Amino acid sequence: STIVLIFEAPKDFEFSFKPGEKIRLGEGISSL
Amino acid sequence: IGAAFMNYCKTLKWTPIPLGVGFAYICYLQYGHIKKREKRKQLKGVTPEEGLASPWQINVYKALPFRFTSRLWGQVNSLDVPHMLRKPIYGLYARLFNCNVSEALVEDLTWYQNLSDFFRRELKPGVRPVEQTRSLVSPCDGKVLHFGKVEKGWMEQVKGVTYTLQGFLGPSIRGQPHTETTSEIPEHDYQTSLSIRPGNSLYQCVIYLAPGDYHRFHSPTDWTINHRRHFPGLLFSVNPGVARWIRGLFNMNERVVLHGEWEHGFFSMTAVGATNVGSIGIYFDEDLRTNVPGRFKTGEYYDHHYNQSSNNNTKDNAPEGVQVVKGEGVGEFNLG
Numbered sequence: 001s002t003i004v005l006i007f008e009a010p011k012d013f014e015f016s017f018k019p020g021e022k023i024r025l026g027e028g029i030s031s032l
Numbered sequence: 033i034g035a036a037f038m039n040y041c042k043t044l045k046w047t048p049i050p051l052g053v054g055f056a057y058i059c060y061l062q063y064g065h066i067k068k069r070e071k072r073k074q075l076k077g078v079t080p081e082e083g084l085a086s087p088w089q090i091n092v093y094k095a096l097p098f099r100f101t102s103r104l105w106g107q108v109n110s111l112d113v114p115h116m117l118r119k120p121i122y123g124l125y126a127r128l129f130n131c132n133v134s135e136a137l138v139e140d141l142t143w144y145q146n147l148s149d150f151f152r153r154e155l156k157p158g159v160r161p162v163e164q165t166r167s168l169v170s171p172c173d174g175k176v177l178h179f180g181k182v183e184k185g186w187m188e189q190v191k192g193v194t195y196t197l198q199g200f201l202g203p204s205i206r207g208q209p210h211t212e213t214t215s216e217i218p219e220h221d222y223q224t225s226l227s228i229r230p231g232n233s234l235y236q237c238v239i240y241l242a243p244g245d246y247h248r249f250h251s252p253t254d255w256t257i258n259h260r261r262h263f264p265g266l267l268f269s270v271n272p273g274v275a276r277w278i279r280g281l282f283n284m285n286e287r288v289v290l291h292g293e294w295e296h297g298f299f300s301m302t303a304v305g306a307t308n309v310g311s312i313g314i315y316f317d318e319d320l321r322t323n324v325p326g327r328f329k330t331g332e333y334y335d336h337h338y339n340q341s342s343n344n345n346t347k348d349n350a351p352e353g354v355q356v357v358k359g360e361g362v363g364e365f366n367l368g
Contacts (some may be wrong), residue, residue: 001241001304001305001306001309001365002174002177002238002240002270002303002304002306003172003174003239003241003301003302003304004200004237004238004239004282004302004304005171005237005252005299005300005301005302006182006187006197006200006234006235006236006298006300006302007235007236007294007296007297007298007299007300008226008229008232008233008234008296008298009168009232009233009235010232010233010296011231011232011233013233013235015179015235015237017176018176019176019177019178019179019190019191020175020176021176022173022175022176023174023175023176023239024160024170024173025155025160025162025170025171025173025250026160026161026162026163026169026170026250027163027170028166028169029166029168029169029170029237029252030166030167030168032166032167032168
């Protein structure tokens with residue numbers, strides 16, 4: 001199964017992880 | 033002029049040697065670069081284009097009865113397991129797929145009546161603290177396959193393997209008038225039609241849930257869900273290997289798109305089904321039925337608008353839609 005998020009955000013938005021990284025529910029995924 | 037030219041040539045007679053040495057040195061450096069590049073290619077394997085499935089391979093894959101077998105798998109796993117067999121069966125599943133049973137709300141495996149129950153197990157309160165300092169958090173446990181900006185209506189499911197925003201969300205997702213004759217528009221125009229606010233960009237993030245992961249998904253932010261779109265579809269595996277092999281995989285699979293607004297504008301969260309996990313439940317949407325028997329056409333979808341009458345979460349005079357807060361449970365994947 002997969003979850004896909006698509007959203008608009010300010011141009012300086014940055015993700016705070018790398019592709020392939022494991023992530024857990026509730027962990028921050030951005031600089032915002 | 034001739035004498036002057038000859039004299040000039042005499043002065044050049046030693047020049048070819050350093051030139052030749054310099055040229056040889058440049059060749060040597062270039063040879064080193066080429067060797068390194070070829071080695072890098074070998075280590076990385078084939079390029080995405082070379083590794084993609086051909087149309088006939090996809091057609092063969094499509095012909096496999098994944099939807100039927102998934103429903104059968106779901107039905108079998110909805111049958112109650114005898115009490116004495118529960119621990120060995122679920123224990124084996126947990127070991128095979130590396131489930132962390134100690135995080136489950138109910139650790140006693142004999143409590144779960146069947147494997148489907150165990151698959152959608154709840155977590156203990158507090159084992160997944162929600163970061164309060166960030167406005168956007170992960171909606172689930174999983175592995176990040178890809179993320180980044182959506183450019184000209186194209187997205188990537190893994191690095192270098194693309195799918196279209198229009199194919200994924202379907203026509204007229206936001207504001208645009210929908211008619212029976214709505215047809216495909218250029219990908220760039222589709223992204224423009226989402227009316228992204230000035231100073232903003234569109235982003236995407238793909239998170240893959242492995243079989244042993246916690247299979248419920250929560251709200252990644254505070255937002256209002258206005259609309260649900262269900263695409264009946266195929267049930268190809270979505271593991272990273274297949275995502276690298278089949279271009280547009282997510283546009284083919286059964287999926288439920290929830291879309292609405294957050295503090296920065298457009299926001300959507302989509303649950304994409306997979307082989308044996310084609311049943312998607314949304315807690316505030318009793319009308320939703322996924323992976324049901326029957327044929328479907330590619331691109332076919334069913335819309336549902338959330339309003340006050342179908343929404344118990346909103347208070348009187350609240351705007352239309354379902355308001356969810358960061359970390360709140362939204363739905364779950366089920367076997368079947």
